Amino acid sequence: MMEGLINEFGYFALMVGTFFEGEIAILTASSLIHRGFFDFPFTVLAAFLGSFISDWVYYLIGRLNGKKFIINHPKLQARVAPVTDFFHHHKFQILFSYRFLYGFRVIIPLVIGMSGLRPSSYLFYSIVTGLMWATVVSTVGYWTGRLLGIEVKSFEEHFILIVIGFATFGLLIGYTIKRITARGISHESQK
Numbered sequence: 001m002m003e004g005l006i007n008e009f010g011y012f013a014l015m016v017g018t019f020f021e022g023e024i025a026i027l028t029a030s031s032l033i034h035r036g037f038f039d040f041p042f043t044v045l046a047a048f049l050g051s052f053i054s055d056w057v058y059y060l061i062g063r064l065n066g067k068k069f070i071i072n073h074p075k076l077q078a079r080v081a082p083v084t085d086f087f088h089h090h091k092f093q094i095l096f097s098y099r100f101l102y103g104f105r106v107i108i109p110l111v112i113g114m115s116g117l118r119p120s121s122y123l124f125y126s127i128v129t130g131l132m133w134a135t136v137v138s139t140v141g142y143w144t145g146r147l148l149g150i151e152v153k154s155f156e157e158h159f160i161l162i163v164i165g166f167a168t169f170g171l172l173i174g175y176t177i178k179r180i181t182a183r184g185i186s187h188e189s190q191k
Contacts, residue, residue, distance in 0.1 A: 010038060011046040018050030022105070023137060024167055025050070030141025031150045040138060048134040051099065055109045055126050062113020069110070079107055087111050095125040099133035140169075 010029070017025025026047040029038050061069055070080050083104065087094050095117075098108040112122060144150070 011042055014038075014043065014046040015050035015053075018047045018134075019054045022047070022051050022054075022099075022133075023169070026134065026137045027141040027144070027169065030138040031145030031148075033138075033142045034146040035151055040142065044131070044134045044138050047138060048130045051133065052126060052130045054105070055099075055130065058106050058109035059113040059119075059122055059126075062110035062115075063119070064113075066110055066114035070114075076107065076110075080111060083107050084111050084114070087115060091115075091117075096129055099129045100136075 014025055014029045017028075026043070029047070030040075030043050032038055033040055033043060070076050087108070094108065095112070098104065098112075101108065
């Protein structure tokens with residue numbers, strides 16, 4: 001059943017998946033490249049397009065109506081203030097690494113949009129970072145699938161465990177980058 005769905009909706013499903021939740025979707029698809037269900041370049045492209053569209057939706061919301069949007073979503077207010085301060089102090093680092101910061105999928109593009117960064121500048125960073133992210137995560141997924149011999153049947157039988165494993169991997173990547181960035185902040189504040 002899952003094999004039929006992949007054959008019919010594979011790249012489109014990957015785009016939709018990366019629009020809403022990037023790492024799990026791309027790791028799942030790319031882990032099946034070695035089985036011939038996906039091709040590496042098209043996997044990277046579909047993952048990039050889904051995440052690119054998502055980033056631009058949130059960037060435009062931030063740019064056009066971000067402050068009102070944040071005011072209307074009290075849960076986001078508490079998370080946006082520190083991210084905004086952090087962005088203003090480390091703009092270029094964030095612009096080059098935000099796709100790898102797991103758990104900030106909505107907030108960072110919103111903050112970038114509210115920051116006043118021109119669309120042409122954001123276009124450059126979103127393309128470079130998006131392609132870099134899609135390539136790195138697809139490569140990790142490919143090698144994970146190849147080394148562990150992941151098949152479509154594996155997903156059908158152990159779907160929850162595989163999703164938990166990929167989610168844990170995504171969280172570890174995000175946590176590692178967050179720690180490296182925090183270390184850089186503490187070194188700067190000590191100067």
